[in-house]
Amino acid sequence: MFTEMFVIFQRQMRILLRNPVWVFFGLTQPILYLALFGPLLKNVSGGGLGGDSAWRVFVPGLLLQLAIFGAGFAGFGVIQELREGVIDRQRVTPARRVSLIFGRTLSNMVTIGVQAIVLVLVALPFGLSASWSGIASSVVLICLLALGISAASYAMGLILKDEDGFAPFIQGVSLPLLLLSGVLLPMSLAPAWLRHASQVNPLTYVVDATRALFRGDFGNHDVWIGALVTVALGALLAWWGTRTFQRQSA
Amino acid sequence: MTETDMITARSLSRSFKTKSGPVEAVRGIDLDVRPGEIVGLLGPNGAGKTTTLRMLTTLLMPSSGTATVAGHDLVREPRDVRRRIGYVSQVGAPPSAGTIVGEELVTQARLQGLSKADATTRLSEVAPRLSLGGLERRALLELSGGQRRRFDIALGLMHSPQLVFLDEPTTGLDPQSRANLWDHIRSLRDDSGVTILLTTHYLDEADALADRVLVMDDGKIVADDTPDALKARISGDVITLAFGVAGELARAESVARTAVPVREVVVTDSALLVTVDEGAVAVAPILRALDFAGLSPSSITVNRPTLDDVFLTLTGRSLREGAEGDSAA
DSSP, X not given: OHHHHHHHHHHHHHHHHHSTHHHHHHHHHHHHHHHHTHHHHTTOOBTTXXXXXXXXXXXXXXXXXXXXXXXXXXXXXXXXHHHHTHHHHHHTSSSOHHHHHHHHHHHHHHHHHHHHHHXXXXXXXXXXXXXXXXXXXXXXXXXXXXXXXXXXXXXXXXHHOSHHHHHHHHHHHHHHHHHHTTSSSOGGGSOHHHHHHHHTOHHHHHHHHHHHHHHTOTTSHHHHHHHHHHHHHHHHHHHHHHHHHHHHTO | OOTTOSEEEEEEEEEEEETTEXXXXXXXXXXXXXXXXXXXXXXOTTSSHHHHHHHHTTSSOOSEEEEEETTEETTTOHHHHHHHEEEEOSOOSOOOTTOBHHHHHHHHHHHTTOOHHHHHHHHHHHHHHTTOTTOTTSBGGGOXXXXXXXXXXXXXXXXXXXXXXXXXXXXXXXXXHHHXXXXXXXXXXXXXXXXXXXXXXXXXXXXXXOSEEEEEEXXXXXXEEOXXXXXXXXXXXXXXXXXXXXXXXXXXXXXXXXXXXXXXXXXXXXXXXXXXXOHHHHHHHHHHHHHHTTOOOSEEEEEOOOHHHHHHHHHSSOHHHXXXXXXXX
């Protein structure tokens, strides 16, 4: 099973590395936010913002954005593979369906992990100062989340089968979830109704946890809740994605 | 049904739910394919050929019915079936940038369970056999249409399967590439004893490749015979004798009727159409008799019925009309 998974992982990574423009493309959006929006936060007071600490609040949000868009858009790839006949020809092999999907999600996870590290490094000269172990733990959490999201995105791609259905779906789901998690500005600045709405969004807890980790506040209960939510959400999405992948290839 | 059959299907059916209600794509077909046979599934788009193939290759669950493929039950032992079959799908969308011929073939072989070393060895055997030798490092995007199709077939052969399914193997190729691909497909059976089930909506393809043709229409198999037997069963051969002088036609008709056993004679303005069982056998006696009677036709042609005629007789529809219908599910 691990051989099969590795064979798929290798194939996806090879194709990706031959088109590195996509890796950079995925990074441009968060870096633009970093350069063109981040500096505004220095002069905002309240919500833990203001001064250099603004970066510790802002960069964790960008990491989440990277995972949501990077892994969320994975389904576009599977739609193309479906059309090329790659999915069918892999399904006709005795390889386990779990390997076919996890080899792919693994490649998304590694890509997002690398992008996350690059993003943090780019943020340093802007004035990010954060706990190193906190950053490392945050990247791990983001990777776990990316694993689940990409599995679910592949499943949705297989269900919807074409970009015309998939693009509005993924935009319609990802943007509200992202804004409601307080990625741009912390939810402590929000009016009560918005704060309540954000509390039912699991991603809110992921952002809260990574922000606490960036502060180096490991004992904060946000960290434990966020880690639990991330693991549970990642596992749930990965399970659903695998099950759907299996059913679609009955 | 025998123990050694490569494919045995009984009452295999598949229906799809659509917005306008359920559609029965395949309506309870029986199918037997013996080892070493090349069997063609012929029919217009939407006849259920691809759905049948997708069921037999484990890509689609049958709604009902049973099938044994390469010795294993389709529904209960799909992995055992997959290990033993090769599947070449209809021509797909252009490949992704960054995919390389050799790598893709090795990846496919490894998913089939070959070790890295075995997969590489197998690549060096399969590539030259499909005239892909030297193209291993080529990007898929740079392949010609014929090369791409041969690459697709190579994908299905990496694990040396006993049974290969080809879904419209030559659709979209130029005549030369088609003839070339036919040679490759024939040699699979002739040199390696591979059993082949292929779908096509080309009459000449079924005629050229298949030992046996199953004609499909509207989810059912409407005929199952050799191409020659199908043709003989349906209409016989037509000998067309043209005469420059109209008055000779009536005399020629009675001469022809006495010369050979005819099925049917049609007299047109300028020609006599004589339908017989075997055109090649009947043409000489007819000519001799005409000559003896002092009649000489200005031209003679012998036409064997095409599979299009067969399809028309079997289903009441021309194959071409049907092809304009909805696409295969």
